[in-house]
Amino acid sequence: MGKIIDGKQVSADVKARIATEAAQLKEKGIEVGLAVVIVGEDPASKVYVRNKKLACEAVGFNSYEYALPEQTTEAQLLELVDNLNNDPKVNGILVQLPLPKHLNDKVIIDNISADKDVDAFHPVNVGKIMIGSYSFLPCTPAGVMELIHSIGVDVKGKECVVIGRSNIVGKPMAMLLLHESGTVTICHSKTEDLKAACKRADILVAAVGKAKMITSDYIKEGAVVIDVGMNRDENNKLCGDVDFEDCKDKAGYITPVPGGVGPMTIAMLMQNTLTAAKQQNGLL
Ligand code: NDP
Numbered sequence: 001m002g003k004i005i006d007g008k009q010v011s012a013d014v015k016a017r018i019a020t021e022a023a024q025l026k027e028k029g030i031e032v033g034l035a036v037v038i039v040g041e042d043p044a045s046k047v048y049v050r051n052k053k054l055a056c057e058a059v060g061f062n063s064y065e066y067a068l069p070e071q072t073t074e075a076q077l078l079e080l081v082d083n084l085n086n087d088p089k090v091n092g093i094l095v096q097l098p099l100p101k102h103l104n105d106k107v108i109i110d111n112i113s114a115d116k117d118v119d120a121f122h123p124v125n126v127g128k129i130m131i132g133s134y135s136f137l138p139c140t141p142a143g144v145m146e147l148i149h150s151i152g153v154d155v156k157g158k159e160c161v162v163i164g165r166s167n168i169v170g171k172p173m174a175m176l177l178l179h180e181s182g183t184v185t186i187c188h189s190k191t192e193d194l195k196a197a198c199k200r201a202d203i204l205v206a207a208v209g210k211a212k213m214i215t216s217d218y219i220k221e222g223a224v225v226i227d228v229g230m231n232r233d234e235n236n237k238l239c240g241d242v243d244f245e246d247c248k249d250k251a252g253y254i255t256p257v258p259g260g261v262g263p264m265t266i267a268m269l270m271q272n273t274l275t276a277a278k279q280q281n282g283l284l
Helices: 007-027 043-059 074-085 105-111 123-131 139-150 170-179 194-199 261-280
Strands: 033-039 062-068 092-095 159-163 183-187 203-206 224-227
Touching: 007 043, 007 139, 007 261, 033 043, 033 074, 033 261, 043 062, 043 261, 062 074, 074 092, 074 105, 092 261, 123 170, 139 170, 139 224, 139 261, 159 170, 159 194, 170 183, 170 203, 183 194
Parallel strands: 033 062, 033 092, 159 183, 159 203, 203 224
Antiparallel strands: none
């Protein structure tokens, strides 16, 4: 059986390191603050926001939550973002997506100060990721890289296949693998022979959003299989894009869902918030 990569443990290790650094900053009189903005009543978003607040508490950051009603206008949301941009207590700003349909994600993100954009979604930060010179990590892909590093696998020269080309996961994921000299293939819904591409992968990252679509016939014996997907199965149980039971014996390493990539994303958000606080206090 392949080894299971324990995202909860790796995330706890990262957060412990961040907590130590946050305590050291506090001794210098610097408190780290993250503002989380949520608009509307989306139940999944509420869970994410709560988890981010808990993570802030766990590492010793201040968290400021702004829960706005569904009917909030673009002007009202932009006014709040502007206030947060100018608030020295706030080092990082996160606007939970998706926003209600009448609000344009892009307009809101573009108005978050790039220095406080701890999700790394602002075009300036996206561009920096592209050229490999960035301070804010793309949270989910960076979490995947931490998991790969935790098992001591060197990406250099490896066949890496990323399934999915979204701006928040697939594309930055491919960039981070490329920055570490992987030979990267990006697959998507128009890929003609997905199975053949996946079978070449030494490192396979699935970020599709389709429950258990990757079965053992998609993977190479001994491959590192990282499952970003967060879906519900036929019994409404949380599951990934990878059929874990079917793949776990063939994979060399595999992440479970839950308990794999999910906990890493929040850890990387905490890392970015710490970085923002250091930058804004002239420590980086
Ligand atoms: P998107 O829906 O934005 O992107 C999905 C990608 O999968 C698209 O590029 C799409 O291709 C591709 N795709 C869809 N169907 C197929 C198919 N049959 N074969 C090959 N490729 C396909 O999703 P996200 O990137 O935002 O998220 C992906 C998954 O990761 C979701 O389950 C999401 O919940 C999860 N997620 C988990 C996070 C975590 O912290 N663990 C964080 C963020 C996301 P095309 O572009 O051609 O349409």
